[in-house]
Amino acid sequence: MEVIKVDIVVVGGGGAGLRAAIAAHVADPQLKVALVSKVVPMRSHTVAAEGGSAGVIRSDDSLANHFDDTVSGGDWLCDQDAVQYFVEHCTAEMVQLEHWGCPWSRKDDGSINVRFFGGMKVQRTWFAADKTGFHILHTLFQTSLKYPAIQRFDEFFVVDLVVEDGRVRGVLAIEIATGARFLLESKAVILCTGGAGRVYRQNTNAGIVTGDGMGMAYRHGVALRDMEFVQYHPTALAGSGILITEGCRGEGGILTNKHGYRYLQDYGLGPLDPWPRPKAMELGPRDRLSQAFWHEEQKGNTIGSPHGHVVHLDLRHLGAKKIHERLPLITEVAKTFAGINPVTHPIPVRPAAHYTMGGIASNRHTETSLAGLYVAGECSSVGIHGANRLGSNSLAEIVVFGKVAGERAAAYVRDVPEAGSRTIRQQAEAAEQRVLELMGGDRGERIATLRNEMGDSMEAGIGIFRSASGMQATCDKLAQLRERYHAGIRLDDHSLSFNTEWLTAIELGSMLEVAEAVAHSALQRKESRGAHVRLDDYQTRDDENFLKHSLATRNGDDPPHIGYAPVAITTSPPKTRSYGGAGQQVVLT
Amino acid sequence: MPIDTTTRTIEIECLRYDPQTDTEPHFSSYQVPFSDDMSVLEGLQYIKDQLDGSLTFRWSCRMAICGSCGQEVNGVPVLSCHTFLRDYFPHKLRIEPLNNFPIIRDLVIDQNDFLDKLESVKPYLVTKLEKPLAAGPHLQTPQQLNRYYAYSQCINCLLCYAACPQYGLNSDFTGPAALALLHRYNADSRDQGWQVRAEVINADAGVWGCTLVGYCSEVCPKAVDPAHAINQNKVNSAMDFFGVLKLMNKGGTE
Ligand SMILES: Cc1cc2nc3c(=O)[nH]c(=O)nc-3n(C[C@H](O)[C@H](O)[C@H](O)COP(=O)(O)OP(=O)(O)OC[C@H]3O[C@@H](n4cnc5c(N)ncnc54)[C@H](O)[C@@H]3O)c2cc1C
Numbered sequence: 001m002e003v004i005k006v007d008i009v010v011v012g013g014g015g016a017g018l019r020a021a022i023a024a025h026v027a028d029p030q031l032k033v034a035l036v037s038k039v040v041p042m043r044s045h046t047v048a049a050e051g052g053s054a055g056v057i058r059s060d061d062s063l064a065n066h067f068d069d070t071v072s073g074g075d076w077l078c079d080q081d082a083v084q085y086f087v088e089h090c091t092a093e094m095v096q097l098e099h100w101g102c103p104w105s106r107k108d109d110g111s112i113n114v115r116f117f118g119g120m121k122v123q124r125t126w127f128a129a130d131k132t133g134f135h136i137l138h139t140l141f142q143t144s145l146k147y148p149a150i151q152r153f154d155e156f157f158v159v160d161l162v163v164e165d166g167r168v169r170g171v172l173a174i175e176i177a178t179g180a181r182f183l184l185e186s187k188a189v190i191l192c193t194g195g196a197g198r199v200y201r202q203n204t205n206a207g208i209v210t211g212d213g214m215g216m217a218y219r220h221g222v223a224l225r226d227m228e229f230v231q232y233h234p235t236a237l238a239g240s241g242i243l244i245t246e247g248c249r250g251e252g253g254i255l256t257n258k259h260g261y262r263y264l265q266d267y268g269l270g271p272l273d274p275w276p277r278p279k280a281m282e283l284g285p286r287d288r289l290s291q292a293f294w295h296e297e298q299k300g301n302t303i304g305s306p307h308g309h310v311v312h313l314d315l316r317h318l319g320a321k322k323i324h325e326r327l328p329l330i331t332e333v334a335k336t337f338a339g340i341n342p343v344t345h346p347i348p349v350r351p352a353a354h355y356t357m358g359g360i361a362s363n364r365h366t367e368t369s370l371a372g373l374y375v376a377g378e379c380s381s382v383g384i385h386g387a388n389r390l391g392s393n394s395l396a397e398i399v400v401f402g403k404v405a406g407e408r409a410a411a412y413v414r415d416v417p418e419a420g421s422r423t424i425r426q427q428a429e430a431a432e433q434r435v436l437e438l439m440g441g442d443r444g445e446r447i448a449t450l451r452n453e454m455g456d457s458m459e460a461g462i463g464i465f466r467s468a469s470g471m472q473a474t475c476d477k478l479a480q481l482r483e484r485y486h487a488g489i490r491l492d493d494h495s496l497s498f499n500t501e502w503l504t505a506i507e508l509g510s511m512l513e514v515a516e517a518v519a520h521s522a523l524q525r526k527e528s529r530g531a532h533v534r535l536d537d538y539q540t541r542d543d544e545n546f547l548k549h550s551l552a553t554r555n556g557d558d559p560p561h562i563g564y565a566p567v568a569i570t571t572s573p574p575k576t577r578s579y580g581g582a583g584q585q586v587v588l589t
Numbered sequence: 590m591p592i593d594t595t596t597r598t599i600e601i602e603c604l605r606y607d608p609q610t611d612t613e614p615h616f617s618s619y620q621v622p623f624s625d626d627m628s629v630l631e632g633l634q635y636i637k638d639q640l641d642g643s644l645t646f647r648w649s650c651r652m653a654i655c656g657s658c659g660q661e662v663n664g665v666p667v668l669s670c671h672t673f674l675r676d677y678f679p680h681k682l683r684i685e686p687l688n689n690f691p692i693i694r695d696l697v698i699d700q701n702d703f704l705d706k707l708e709s710v711k712p713y714l715v716t717k718l719e720k721p722l723a724a725g726p727h728l729q730t731p732q733q734l735n736r737y738y739a740y741s742q743c744i745n746c747l748l749c750y751a752a753c754p755q756y757g758l759n760s761d762f763t764g765p766a767a768l769a770l771l772h773r774y775n776a777d778s779r780d781q782g783w784q785v786r787a788e789v790i791n792a793d794a795g796v797w798g799c800t801l802v803g804y805c806s807e808v809c810p811k812a813v814d815p816a817h818a819i820n821q822n823k824v825n826s827a828m829d830f831f832g833v834l835k836l837m838n839k840g841g842t843e
C-alpha cells in the first residue's frame with residue numbers, strides 16, 4: 001500500500017469538492033490539498049443540474065424573502081442561523097462564478113437574468129440556459145486548473161476514513177485503473193461525495209450517486225441527520241427517471257391530467273388565475289406537486305404508459321422560439337429519450353426520487369462531530385433544507401458551503417497539533433482486507449438482484465406517501481438484504497484493473513446502510529412534514545413533538561439508533577405552510 | 590408517438606481486454622433483449638447486470654451530459670447513452686473503445702493525455718486586473734455571450750479525438766476539444782488571455798496541426814464545431830504572426 005501525506009483530503013470533485021479545494025488552496029497556498037474523485041471531476045453529478053442557482057439580485061427581492069421562502073419551504077425544520085448565513089452569501093458566490101467565466105444567461109443590457117423557481121416569491125434563480133450545473137461544474141473544474149498545486153487523484157475510489165484518537169487522519173483509496181490501494185494520510189478530510197438518490201429504483205440521479213461518503217461517516221459514528229426527507233421531483237421521464245427541469249414550469253409550462261385539466265388547483269395550489277403567480281399552481285413546491293400526482297393516480301386521472309402512469313407537462317403555448325432559446329437541453333432530452341417534440345406535444349412525466357435533504361450532520365461551519373472531518377454539498381446536512389429543499393438552493397449550497405468547508409479545514413490544519421500515526425496504517429490495511437475479500441466473492445447473489453430489491457422496497461415503503469406498515473415492511477426488507485449482502489455476493493470480475501463490478505459491490509454496502517438510516521428515521525417520525533407525509537394516524541405536522549432533527553447513528557449489526565436534536569429557530573417561529581391562494585400575477589421574463 | 594416497448598433480441602459484440610491476463614484484445618458476444626427505448630448503454634448495463642459482470646465500461650449520467658460513455662459503435666464514435674439499439678436492429682453492434690487512445694480495460698480508454706492538453710490551453714478567464722466581488726458581475730450582452738457560447742458546450746467526451754486522423758497520427762496535436770475550449774475563452778468578452786494562449790495556438794501541435802478533415806465536428810454530440818474554432822484560430826494565428834493582433838490590441842476574430 002502506497003502512503004501519501006497531505007494536509008487536506010477533499011473527497012469528491014463535484015461542485016462542492018472543487019469549491020472546497022479552491023478555497024482551501026487560496027486560504028493557504030502552502031497547504032497540500034488532495035482532490036480525490038471516483039470520476040474525473042467534470043463528470044460528477046453536478047453536471048446534470050439544469051434549472052439554476054439561487055441568489056438575491058433583483059431590487060424587488062431581499063435576503064429576508066430568500067430566508068422566508070427557504071424556511072417555509074423546509075417546513076420549519078431548517079436551522080435558521082445556517083439559512084441566514086446561506087442567503088447572505090449566495091449572491092457573492094454567483095458573482096464569483098461569473099468572474100471565473102460561468103456563462104450566466106443575460107438580459108439584453110448585459111446584466112444577469114434570473115428566473116422563477118418553485119416555492120420562490122420573486123425571481124431569484126440564476127441560470128445558464130438549462131445547463132446550469134454543467135456550466136458551474138466546468139467553470140469550477142477549469143478554474144481549478146489555474147492552481148496546479150491542488151493535487152488531483154482522478155478515478156480514485158475512497159473506501160474508508162482513517163481515525164485515530166478521535167481525529168480523522170486520512171482515507172483509504174483504490175486507484176481504479178490498477179486496483180492499487182493508497183493511504184492518503186492527512187490532518188483533515190472534507191467529504192463532498194454527493195447524495196444517495198440511487199437507493200431508489202426510479203430516480204433522477206447519475207449512477208455514481210450512491211451515498212458513499214454518508215456510509216463512511218456513518219460507519220465511524222457520525223450521525224446522519226434528517227434522512228427521512230427525500231425529495232421526489234414531480235417531473236421525470238417514466239422509466240429512466242431522467243429529469244425534466246423545474247425550469248420548464250419556471251418558464252410557464254403547465255401540468256395536465258388525462259382530461260387536459262390543470263389538476264393542481266384541486267390540491268390547495270389554486271385558484272388558476274391570475275397566472276403566472278409565484279408559489280401557486282405549477283410554481284408550487286416539489287413535495288406538493290408530487291403528492292398531487294399520487295392522488296391523481298389514485299383517482300384514475302393519470303395516463304397509462306409502459307413505465308407506469310404519467311401526466312403531461314405542456315410547453316406548447318410557450319412557442320418554438322422560447323422553448324428553443326430557454327430550454328434547449330430539455331427539447332433534446334424529450335426528443336431523444338421520450339420521442340417527443342415539446343413544441344408540438346406535451347411531455348409525459350411522473351415523480352421520481354431526486355434529492356436527499358438529509359445527510360452527514362454538521363453545524364453551519366461544516367464541522368462534524370468527528371474532529372477534522374468537514375462536509376459540504378448534498379452529502380451533508382448543514383441545516384438549510386429542512387424537510388423539503390427548494391429547487392435552486394442546492395447549487396448555491398455547494399459553492400457557499402464548499403467554500404466554508406475549504407476555509408475552515410485550512411484554518412483547522414494550521415492550528416491542530418501534530419499527531420503520531422500509531423494505528424493508521426493498520427486501520428487502512430484492515431479496510432483494505434475487507435474490500436479485497438469482497439472482490440474475491442464467487443458465491444452468492446448478484447449485485448443487481450440486491451440493488452433492485454432495495455430500490456423497489458424504498459419506493460414502496462418510503463415513497464411520496466408513507467404509512468407505518470409500509471415503512472416497517474421496508475425496514476424488515478432492508479435488514480434482510482443486509483444479511484444477504486454479508487452472506488456473500490458473487491462477482492464475475494476478479495481482476496484488479498478497472499474493476500467496476502467490485503466498486504459497485506462496495507457502493508451497494510454503503511447504499512444499504514444509508515437506506516436503513518432513511519427508512520428507520522422515517523418510521524420513527526410520527527407526524528407529516530415537508531417531504532415526509534404519512535397516510536396513517538400522523539397526517540399533520542406536530543411541532544410539539546417533532547420540531548426536531550432526527551439523528552440516525554449506527555448500531556452495529558442492529559438497526560440504527562434514532563435520536564433527536566433541536567432545530568435552531570432565530571426569527572421565524574413555525575407557521576402554516578401555505579401556497580396557492582390569492583397573489584399577484586407576474587410577468588415571466 | 591410514444592415509443593414501442595415490445596421486446597426483441599439483438600447481438601452485441603464487445604471488445605475485451607484485461608491487461609492482467611490478455612496479451613491481445615478479443616471479442617465477446619452477447620444476446621440482449623431490448624425494447625425501442627433502450628440505449629446502447631442500457632444494453633451494456635443489461636450485460637453487466639445479468640450476463641457478465643466483468644464487462645467494463647464507463648458511464649454515469651445516462652443523459653448525454655457527463656461525457657463518460659463514448660464508444661465506437663460499428664466504427665463510429667458515439668455516446669452510448671445517446672444512441673439507441675433500435676437503430677441497429679436487425680444487425681448486430683460491434684462496440685469498441687474510442688480510437689486513438691490507449692486501452693485500460695475492455696471499453697475504457699486512458700483519458701490523461703486529453704486532461705493534460707486541456708490544462709495546456711489555460712481554460713479559465715485570464716484578466717489583467719482582478720475585479721473585486723463587490724464590483725458585481727461583468728456586463729455581457731447576449732450577442733457577446735453568443736460569440737463563445739457554442740464552444741462552451743463541450744462535455745469532454747473525446748469523440749472528436751477518436752474521429753481525428755491527425756491526432757491518430759501524432760498525439761502531440763492539441764486536438765479539437767482543447768482547441769475549441771481555447772477559442773471559447775479567447776472569444777469571451779471578459780477575457781484578456783489570448784496572448785498567453787497564443788503560444789499553444791501557434792505551436793506546430795496547435796491549430797496548424799489540423800488538416801481540416803472536419804470529421805470532429807460531424808461526430809460531436811453537442812454541436813461544438815471544433816473544426817470551425819480551429820479554423821478561426823488559424824486566421825488569428827496568422828494575424829498574430831504578422832503582428833496585426835497586437836496593433837488591434839485584442840483577441841482577434843471571434
Ligand atoms: C438531474 C438533476 C438536476 C438538478 N438540478 C438542480 C438545479 O437546477 N438547481 C439546484 O440547485 N440543484 C439541482 N440539483 C441538485 C444538485 O445538482 C446537487 O445537489 C449538487 O450538484 C450536488 O453536488 P455535490 O458537489 O454535493 O455532489 P456531486 O456533484 O454529486 O459530486 C460528488 C462527487 O463525489 C465523488 N465521490 C462520491 N463517492 C466517492 C468515493 N467513494 N470515492 C471518491 N469520490 C467519490 C464523485 O466522484 C463526485 O465527484 C439537481 C440534481 C439532479 C439529480
Ligand code: SF4
Pocket residue numbers: 742743744745746747748749750765766769805808809810811812813814815
Ligand atoms: S468538442 Fe464535441 S466531440 Fe469533442 S469532446 Fe467536446 S463535446 Fe465531445
Ligand code: FES
Pocket residue numbers: 648649650651652653654655656657658659668669670671
Ligand atoms: S453516461 Fe453521461 S454522457 Fe453518457
